[in-house]
Amino acid sequence: MTLAVSNAQTDSTPAVKKTWYYQYPKGPKVDTLLKPYVDMFLSECKKAGVSTNNFYKLEKIMFSTLPESIVGVCIPQHKTLYIDALSAKSFPDAVKIIIFHELGHCVLGLAHIPEKNGLAIMNPELDLQNPDKYYKNWETLIIMLFSDLHPKIKDSNQCCPDIIEDPCTHN
Secondary structure (H helix, E strand, O other): OOEEEEEEOOOOOOOOEEEEEEEOOOOOEEEOOOHHHHHHHHHHHHHHOOOOHHHHHOOEEEEEOOOOOOOEEEEHHHOEEEEEHHHHHHOHHHHHHHHHHHHHHHOOOEOOOOOOOOOOOOOOOOOOOOOHHHHHOHHHHHHHHOOOOOOEOOOOOOOOOOEOOEOOEEO
């Protein structure tokens, strides 16, 4: 197991903050707080017989400060996936849902489902205040996530508006 530490400093936090990372062999550097959810996603991919080749093209999966109302962003051109740190702190039980959603874009090439009111991991408007409704239906949601009927991203600009220089940002 390879761990790396990064000294992150922001304007609002003058003190040095240490962040620990796990380096996947031939894969991305992942914040250790996100790693369990990433491992769960990779396990589900394996069970479903789905390729994870795109996962190994990523370089970083980490927390960041994202614009208001954006909880996660997949930036394929930068080989990066960011999870909003404040959202993760505010809704810790929903981090797994956010990770699965963003890796659905980055790894599986999935687009959002067309129905904004439907209960699905790839819904463009995740209900982070009520994660239990996802977990009560988790097995069904996973089957839907890996379904061949799920819409795919045709190009990287189809996903979302151009926020943070790139598409695939989510509320």
